[in-house]
Amino acid sequence: MTVKTKGRPRGFDADEALDRAIEVFWEHGYEGASLTDLTSAMGINRPSMYAAYGNKEELFRRAVARYAEHDMAYAREALAEPTAYQVIERFLRANADALTRADRPAGCLSIQGGLAGGSDNGEVAQFLAASRLGGERALSGRLARAVEEGDLPAGTDPAALARYVMTVSEGNAVHAAAGVDRASLHATVDLAMRAVPRSPEAP
């Protein structure tokens, strides 16, 4: 459904350029990524960026949204596993792999992007925190279903378990950003899984 355009056509693919921007933000954080870094990586110049995305912050929000949809697709896929234990393990394993992909910066954009409120009043950090919380809520909902299904022991707090899983995931992201290798992250997952409760009658 290409809309019939009038003026000069855009000389770049907006999504491909966004992927380049993702990597720059990922590597340098929101504040550390300058417009010169971004536009040169995207292969466009400043006015094209402003026309296509608005401004730097909007570009970042678009980048995070695309990152959540593509680079973190494994998180949604993990929710489809049949048992809570399998959901959690698949998520943490895929996460450990994603944090150490050779063709991407180490770590996780939604954490490296910016934890502290920089020059702005922490708007970027809050946006990222909200984005992460969305994932935690989705996992919590899936685990609540597992409790109902008897897949997790009765009395298990789904929100607390989801928060624990995300905590391990975020800690692994911090480690990955510091250069820890994939095998070590999986060793951490090995240990972390020992804390995940399993129902007695579960397979």
Add this chain to the structure above:
Amino acid sequence: MTVKTKGRPRGFDADEALDRAIEVFWEHGYEGASLTDLTSAMGINRPSMYAAYGNKEELFRRAVARYAEHDMAYAREALAEPTAYQVIERFLRANADALTRADRPAGCLSIQGGLAGGSDNGEVAQFLAASRLGGERALSGRLARAVEEGDLPAGTDPAALARYVMTVSEGNAVHAAAGVDRASLHATVDLAMRAVPRSPEAP
């Protein structure tokens, strides 16, 4: 042991000023903290800062060193607990409290300070990573002793367990920076402790 001075005496306490700088770096990160922010919080002006600390990066390193010595003293104290399980629990509990102190910014300086390599080539991020690794090594050494003493099951990998504990600690720091309250962090510690092995003959 006050050294006999010659010229005009310094009009501020270097350590107190450092404490103010710690909070600014903690809240805004290394890049987000401007010299104007820093010096006005420290109650001094720029030339005094440069005379006393060298430059912004040196000020940051001094701040992190003081932070590690004072604000993270609980980590060293935890190592003195008699058993590995108690070492780990005391560390994670004290950590959860420290991450949510009312009189300090939420979270942890050594993580909020900067995860991604900003304008510099990630020197600050690497410095912080090395600082965190120091803590992990200290814990690993303590846990290795616990294995020797039979306090942890034979075959336990002390480095892996130490890394797991630090991962939980860092994940909690990310959550704390996002505004998660103290009780929730302790609930995560409750779960995390389930993964810590205990020797059968341990008390």
Add this chain to the structure above:
DNA sequence: GTCATTCCATACCGAGCGATACAAAAATAC
């Protein structure tokens, strides 16, 4: 007292920041 030394206050530097003004270039509409 005078001198030497150190610290503090103001005012400023070049550089890089995010963001834009403007006109040439490239497409469609007619």
Add this chain to the structure above:
DNA sequence: GTATTTTTGTATCGCTCGGTATGGAATGAC
């Protein structure tokens, strides 16, 4: 073809950044 619309390239804006030059203020040495 001409008119219209949109994108692109260049050159630049005002601003803030980290860092500093300079001269006066405050102390010890003598």
